Amino acid sequence: MNFKRVPRILDSKELMDYAFSRASREARKVSAPGARLQRVKKREERRIIIAGSSVRRYLNRILMRIPRIEELTPFYKELIEVMVGMERFSHSLRSLRWLVNKIERLEGEYTRRVRSARSEEEVHSYRREFYGRLASLLRKIESELLFLREARERLKNLPSVEDTFTVVIAGAPNVGKSSLLRRLTGAEPRVESYPFTTKQLLLGYFEHNHRRVQVIDTPGLLDRSFEDMRREERQCILALKHLANLVIFLFDITETCGYPLEEQLHIYRGIEQGFDVDVIPVINKGDLLTEEMLREAKKTEPLDRALVCSAKEGKGIAEIIKKINKAMDNK
Ligand SMILES: Nc1nc2c(ncn2[C@@H]2O[C@H](COP(=O)(O)OP(=O)(O)OP(=O)(O)O)[C@@H](O)[C@H]2O)c(=O)[nH]1
Ligand SMILES: [Mg+2]
Numbered sequence: 001m002n003f004k005r006v007p008r009i010l011d012s013k014e015l016m017d018y019a020f021s022r023a024s025r026e027a028r029k030v031s032a033p034g035a036r037l038q039r040v041k042k043r044e045e046r047r048i049i050i051a052g053s054s055v056r057r058y059l060n061r062i063l064m065r066i067p068r069i070e071e072l073t074p075f076y077k078e079l080i081e082v083m084v085g086m087e088r089f090s091h092s093l094r095s096l097r098w099l100v101n102k103i104e105r106l107e108g109e110y111t112r113r114v115r116s117a118r119s120e121e122e123v124h125s126y127r128r129e130f131y132g133r134l135a136s137l138l139r140k141i142e143s144e145l146l147f148l149r150e151a152r153e154r155l156k157n158l159p160s161v162e163d164t165f166t167v168v169i170a171g172a173p174n175v176g177k178s179s180l181l182r183r184l185t186g187a188e189p190r191v192e193s194y195p196f197t198t199k200q201l202l203l204g205y206f207e208h209n210h211r212r213v214q215v216i217d218t219p220g221l222l223d224r225s226f227e228d229m230r231r232e233e234r235q236c237i238l239a240l241k242h243l244a245n246l247v248i249f250l251f252d253i254t255e256t257c258g259y260p261l262e263e264q265l266h267i268y269r270g271i272e273q274g275f276d277v278d279v280i281p282v283i284n285k286g287d288l289l290t291e292e293m294l295r296e297a298k299k300t301e302p303l304d305r306a307l308v309c310s311a312k313e314g315k316g317i318a319e320i321i322k323k324i325n326k327a328m329d330n331k
Contacts, residue, residue: 003156006065007058009149012138015055020131023051037120044127045114051134052107056100062148063096073163074242082235083195084151092144092151099141106133159192159201165328166214166243170222170271171250172264174257176284178202179311180250181217184321194221196233208325216243222271238274246327247271247279248320251306253297254288261297268302280323281306287313 032042110130185204202217281302287310309316
């Protein structure tokens with residue numbers, strides 16, 4: 001899924017200039033033997049074909065490089081829906097396809113007319129008429145071209161995520177999400193920017209039974225309640241639910257993260273409602289906990305069934321991995 005491969009989208013004026021100047025250049029090279037009328041016909045026929053096919057080739061290149069909507073994963077579909085509108089997007093692509101066919105038919109029609117013309121004047125007037133119709137068709141899809149230009153700009157920086165079993169780590173700021181990601185996946189996480197926010201996704205990977213597990217840390221994304229977010233932002237963030245096969249929600253019951261447990265529980269409930277997958281509660285910073293603190297915390301749902309770990313010391317990580325693997329085997 002990559003919009004960076006889509007060429008810069010020309011507007012109708014730029015596209016016309018490109019096509020007509022190529023056509024003139026190429027037509028000058030035509031040298032046909034025989035009568036003057038035959039030469040003029042050959043040259044004008046060439047201009048029609050080059051002008052038309054330049055536009056068609058260019059539009060086809062766009063169509064070929066734009067990721068196919070049917071092949072997009074639900075995650076990307078949802079992001080595109082929020083960012084540019086899927087219906088509008090498909091409509092533009094349909095218009096481009098329609099135009100390619102229309103131009104091809106016109107090329108055929110006008111080259112036939114040129115060939116059967118009786119005078120030079122007639123030849124020239126057919127070629128001019130073809131140019132006029134081509135230009136007016138291009139003007140007709142101007143708004144589609146401008147829309148696609150804008151869409152390409154917006155979509156070319158979508159995060160690149162894999163279509164594989166995915167674990168999303170959520171939790172309030174500072175609870176140890178990134179530390180846990182590193183513990184689970186080893187290497188430094190890859191960083192991807194996330195639409196509509198200045199926020200980023202951190203991605204790491206490990207393998208289980210030769211299948212890749214993708215772990216995503218979502219700093220600053222899932223650490224507020226959904227009510228506080230703008231609509232687009234909320235929808236974009238919820239696009240993550242199409243990606244997640246499992247959510248690990250990290251708690252810091254020492255509250256050294258700076259967020260009271262009550263608030264963390266509130267965020268937890270929002271995530272549990274927003275996502276349709278299992279949310280596994282995990283208490284981090286186990287190294288700072290006393291028996292007493294843990295006993296007290298475990299009186300509250302969902303902490304009563306939470307795993308306990310220390311991302312700092314690497315303790316309890318194996319149990320989390322076991323849970324992830326089990327969820328993956330059941331899928
Ligand atoms: N004592 C202790 N400190 C931890 C543990 N895990 C993380 N920390 C510390 O908590 C702080 C925040 O850790 P991060 O992993 O950056 O937390 P985060 O949730 O990714 O934070 P944001 O990205 O800001 O939301 C750091 O100072 C870590 O060293 C732990 O298990 N025990
Ligand atoms: Mg972090």
